[in-house]
Amino acid sequence: xxxxxxxxxxxxxxxxxxxxxxxxxxxxxxxxxxxxxxxxxxxxxxxxxxxxxxxxxxxxxxxxxxxxxxxxxxxxxxxxxxxxxxxxxxxxxxxxxxxxxxxxxxxxxxxxxxxxxxxxxxxxxxxxxxxxxxxxxxxxxxxxxxxxxxxxxxxxxxxxxxxxxxxxxxxxxxxxxxxxxxxxxxxxxxxxxxxxxxxxxxxxxxxxxxxxxxxxxxxxxxxxxxxxxxxxxxxxxxxxxxxxxxxxxxxxxxxxxxxxxxxxxxxxxxxxxxxxx
Numbered sequence: 001x002x003x004x005x006x007x008x009x010x011x012x013x014x015x016x017x018x019x020x021x022x023x024x025x026x027x028x029x030x031x032x033x034x035x036x037x038x039x040x041x042x043x044x045x046x047x048x049x050x051x052x053x054x055x056x057x058x059x060x061x062x063x064x065x066x067x068x069x070x071x072x073x074x075x076x077x078x079x080x081x082x083x084x085x086x087x088x089x090x091x092x093x094x095x096x097x098x099x100x101x102x103x104x105x106x107x108x109x110x111x112x113x114x115x116x117x118x119x120x121x122x123x124x125x126x127x128x129x130x131x132x133x134x135x136x137x138x139x140x141x142x143x144x145x146x147x148x149x150x151x152x153x154x155x156x157x158x159x160x161x162x163x164x165x166x167x168x169x170x171x172x173x174x175x176x177x178x179x180x181x182x183x184x185x186x187x188x189x190x191x192x193x194x195x196x197x198x199x200x201x202x203x204x205x206x207x208x209x210x211x212x213x214x215x216x217x218x219x220x221x222x223x224x225x226x227x228x229x230x231x232x233x234x235x236x237x238x239x240x241x242x243x244x245x246x247x248x249x250x251x252x253x254x255x256x257x258x259x260x261x262x263x264x265x266x267x268x269x270x271x272x273x274x275x276x277x
Contacts (some may be wrong), residue, residue: 034070037095043083236252
């Protein structure tokens with residue numbers, strides 16, 4: 001029999017979100033509600049859900065349920081069976097502020113839950129949760145969350161509108177501001193305020209203009225600078241510190257993801273090529 005497991009993710013830097021993954025669970029829950037807006041996903045097995053209207057719905061793998069704050073609901077495995085699922089909880093006030101940034105009202109608390117069986121949406125939700133449980137920075141996780149929520153209709157209202165194209169002068173100001181930041185100091189709220197946009201609109205407009213999110217752009221710039229410093233023969237720890245990485249392992253992970261090799265291997269190859277014959 002497969003082993004049952006359950007793990008939670010939360011980060012003090014992101015108090016507005018918490019995530020849970022449960023595998024081969026047989027736990028059952030009484031009808032209950034949360035103060036958060038919750039998104040649940042069925043990964044394996046079948047479950048019975050109440051809270052989306054009258055009666056009970058059978059949920060198959062790949063199904064998502066969207067549960068408004070304070071909505072009474074219950075979701076349990078079929079009798080005698082186990083199931084695997086994910087559950088994301090979003091602070092209701094945080095979600096409302098995100099939508100109000102774009103001039104869209106949040107939904108009414110205790111509205112019925114909704115069930116969706118769109119395969120692409122399930123895959124995107126799984127990818128978001130993988131980011132949240134990963135070693136990515138808090139900013140990367142928050143940006144991924146904001147983009148995911150903004151891209152979809154999760155509260156019965158129109159999806160958040162993308163921002164118009166950034167003027168070249170404003171884009172130049174943003175690029176200059178981002179390049180001046182250290183990795184830990186990049187602030188999505190501050191950049192959005194500078195651009196006069198909501199956080200979702202900023203992410204989408206910046207990505208449309210550069211092909212990257214603000215944080216990805218900063219990481220790419222740091223890796224390019226790291227290549228230059230490594231070619232000069234500087235040590236790995238010195239380069240990691242100079243470029244604001246949390247530690248050497250973080251630097252190595254990011255560098256390899258961009259360059260395809262570790263910074264140590266790159267430094268060795270680059271320095272041998274520049275060594276006089």
